[in-house]
């Protein structure tokens with residue numbers, strides 16, 4: 001048969017690898033900064049661009065979409081052509097993908113630091129960037145499908161299934177979760193409100209973890225682990241079962257992020273049940289990886305690549321054992337909002353994503369430069385201190401979580417809460433400091449890797465492309481009569497794509513449709529009213545400063561929460577909240593019912609200098625809110641947009657809105673004046689106070 | 705005043721978890737049978753795909 005010549009391009013994988021390393025360092029630096037800020041509030045540096053509320057989303061977006069994202073693309077652009085015996089379909093699309101993605105990352109970092117955010121976790125970027133991401137993602141998809149359709153290898157290796165399923169699911173998640181109504185340049189409101197918004201958000205959030213941090217990395221594991229160990233995967237049969245059960249179950253588990261919240265009970269139970277089942281395919285994958293190395297452990301002891309991969313796979317096993325446990329309601333009662341979640345996240349992130357990426361890079365860079373790794377010993381050192389860094393990150397977080405739980409739930413014999421919130425904060429600060437040190441050590445390991453890889457590249461010569469040859473696929477191929485029906489699916493990528501889409505879409509639909517269908521008969525609590533124009537502006541300032549990164553607005557139905565924060569939260573209370581602000585981490589106290597708890601002057605002083613009102617607080621001061629003015633000009637379009645989304649502002653209210661806003665602002669400044677505080681009524685702090693004083697008021701008015 | 709979680713009231717909502725379980729079991733069994741029935745040769749062909757990139 002005729003044999004065709006072609007070449008594998010190495011330039012694009014090199015570019016993506018460089019981006020992975022660079023963004024990795026930057027994203028983790030942001031993580032280290034955030035970690036130090038929680039221990040030492042001066043590290044907020046007293047500027048609006050560097051407060052924790054803005055740095056944290058920069059950290060999460062940078063490590064997930066820039067570090068992990070570029071690592072995925074490195075793997076795909078390296079392994080896919082080789083598995084399919086053909087170059088990537090289009091060099092131009094590869095380049096557009098690379099530069100487009102990096103441009104989005106830069107724009108994301110700048111806009112997040114400037115306070116442009118939707119507040120939805122892992123989807124903070126504003127509407128223009130959402131559109132740009134969609135375009136680049138489609139470019140990536142076309143390039144992948146083109147490559148697959150022009151391949152010279154009939155069978156698709158399991159790694160490619162994982163890449164394809166990840167691609168199609170991320171596309172679906174991103175589009176559904178990003179429905180938003182632009183209000184102005186750089187501002188939009190979520191299409192969904194309250195419970196629905198929370199459900200869509202965590203359906204997205206959970207599956208971003210699943211289909212960005214997990215399934216593409218399993219694809220990487222199935223390619224790079226056999227390559228590095230130079231032996232095939234332990235059981236290819238298991239990998240088939242692993243793939244289908246994993247993508248089927250993952251999509252259902254989102255509600256485990258909303259246990260004990262106002263989310264309907266049945267959805268919570270569904271999330272728990274499916275999360276428990278998730279343990280099986282996850283461990284199937286882990287064992288498949290580990291068993292591949294059976295009888296080769298002596299190799300593991302010497303080869304840093306295998307060491308990193310093995311620990312990565314073990315951390316994957318730990319995170320996927322812990323995850324289902326965290327989905328049990330009684331465990332989640334302890335872990336939710338606490339540092340336990342943060343520990344869980346970083347076992348996955350530092351161990352599984354970080355180490356697998358490092359293993360891949362240590363294997364790949366010498367090959368791209370046709371040389372040996374500059375220093376195996378240095379890589380071994382990286383491995384040791386990296387592992388130590390993970391331990392020093394995780395252990396203090398678990399400790400802090402339990403300490404927090406015991407203190408939060410302690411009652412005196414008289415039935416009073418034993419500790420103030422601030423006592424709890426004070427007692428976990430030392431653990432935050434330890435975590436910051438652990439993170440720094442991990443980052444030092446990464447810097448060692450950068451040095452090692454740069455030296456490796458210097459000592460070698462870059463191989464721009466590698467020649468290969470293979471016969472083309474014949475048209476009109478007929479499978480041998482005994483071939484099984486599934487082998488057809490494996491050969492037909494479009495069918496595989498569609499099937500995996502159906503599998504993931506079913507889960508999403510069953511989970512969400514009922515919640516949306518009954519939207520019309522939500523018995524809106526009569527006393528819950530839309531926000532006033534000033535409160536609406538204040539709410540947007542709350543979002544702009546990222547307050548939701550530390551404060552929740554969702555009181556769970558536990559005695560210790562109700563006693564501390566008030567009546568537990570109801571679904572009907574957030575029907576006008578586009579987006580919801582329930583939050584996922586409670587570094588500061590819950591704010592769902594803070595309205596009326598303190599006088600305006602307390603909030604005024606507290607925002608200017610938190611420790612003056614709450615000695616020992618780790619909250620940063622916000623002096624710029626006292627200088628910057630409310631963007632009054634945007635009021636009308638905000639009211640208009642909210643009405644479009646179904647918030648019942650009367651028709652024509654825009655004519656009245658600005659007047660109402662000014663009047664409410666003046667009332668607040670008048671009240672402040674009585675307490676000898678003077679401030680212009682056009683300052684942002686006034687709107688923020690109005691919003692904070694409104695929180696939870698509607699229900700109080702109804703019950704009293 | 706008492707607030708009731710409105711969705712607890714939809715009738716027959718328990719059908720959803722049942723549907724999901726049935727669907728998953730069906731998929732799992734199908735995939736399991738397939739994986740077990742695949743011939744040794746094709747399995748070995750596929751698991752060796754990462755290794756013959758230059759052949």
Ligand code: HEM
Pocket residue numbers: 028029031032034035036056059060063064068341342345346349350353354435436438439440442443549584585587
């Ligand atoms: C040097 C390493 C790192 C340090 C010091 C670090 C530090 C932090 C800190 C301080 C937070 C905020 C926790 C809080 O709000 O209480 C955080 C959150 C987070 N980090 Fe990291 N991080 C590091 C690496 C990574 C990596 C490599 C990833 C992902 C691949 C990652 C993913 C996340 C995520 C997803 C969150 C949000 C967690 C949540 O919402 O519960 N981090 N990190």
Ligand code: HEM
Pocket residue numbers: 121205209213214253256257258275276278279282316319320321322323324325326327332335336337341344345348349352353584
């Ligand atoms: C079987 C697999 C897993 C299950 C069932 C699972 C389950 C959970 C649960 C129950 C939570 C806490 C939700 C809450 O109380 O708010 C959570 C949080 C989280 N998990 Fe996992 N997990 C799994 C694997 C992983 C892996 C492998 C990673 C990372 C690579 C990961 C990353 C995260 C992140 C980033 C969060 C934080 C979300 C937030 O911002 O609150 N999980 N997971």
